[in-house]
Amino acid sequence: MIRRTKQKEAIVSVLKKKHQPMPIEEIHQMALKAVPSLGIATVYRTLKSLLEEGCIKIVELPGKPLHYEEAHKGHHHHFCCNTCHGVFELEKCPSGIHQLAPKGFQVTDHEIILYGTCADCTTS
Amino acid sequence: MIRRTKQKEAIVSVLKKKHQPMPIEEIHQMALKAVPSLGIATVYRTLKSLLEEGCIKIVELPGKPLHYEEAHKGHHHHFCCNTCHGVFELEKCPSGIHQLAPKGFQVTDHEIILYGTCADCTTS
């Protein structure tokens, strides 16, 4: 039987509130505000079960730890801020990208990552 | 004084022959054919100095160990084969990608990765 605990609720709540992919460490930091005793192992365990339930999904970014985001969003890509290291979602996705592949190559998926400075870091 | 050793030559030769980004392990495997006693530490050391000399550069791919490729190539992106896990270079790069960013975001760089099946794996 699966139980309802304040730890789980805190973690899920963090992911619901921040609409950006977050690394484990940041999820832990934010959830600590609700449950100060929260251990990192519990964050790992909870994210693992949320993944298995299909509620969240993993975002892999080169050279960064795994990030997690809610699963119910449509196809999209990401922007990584080189200043604050935040990861933001991009709405649009250019068509025709698959044509970049050489002849004979079958493309099933693609990833686009933009790097630069986010709006907040640009103005400040 | 910097010396010319068969180990270094073997490693450089591997990178020169295979025109694809390779992970350390694969570089080691191939260079072992020329120098059977070659230790992995030497591969790391040599790649590090080649990086510092600017002869090679790092290719970071989500969820994969660092790959290395020769540095003198122009701007390009990569294709990852889900079957043989080889990484291939793409020649073209679509323009206008930077316009995917939201207002106020400054884009300085971008990464595109295609996933699928390479020509060899498709036909066999």
Added chain:
DNA sequence: AATTAATAGAGAGTTGGTTTTCATGTTGGT
């Protein structure tokens, strides 16, 4: 050929991220 200082190889050690262990605490059903 001898010298000597850079390089190599083997294995130990480190690092960052993640999982496991186990004693303790908590939840939900009775």
Added chain:
DNA sequence: ACCAACATGAAAACCAACTCTCTATTAATT
């Protein structure tokens, strides 16, 4: 309120990638 099962927290263990340490080897100069 009680109890059994599940969940938690802390620390240890784990893992893969990478670096360091130390002794032996070897390239380049003499």
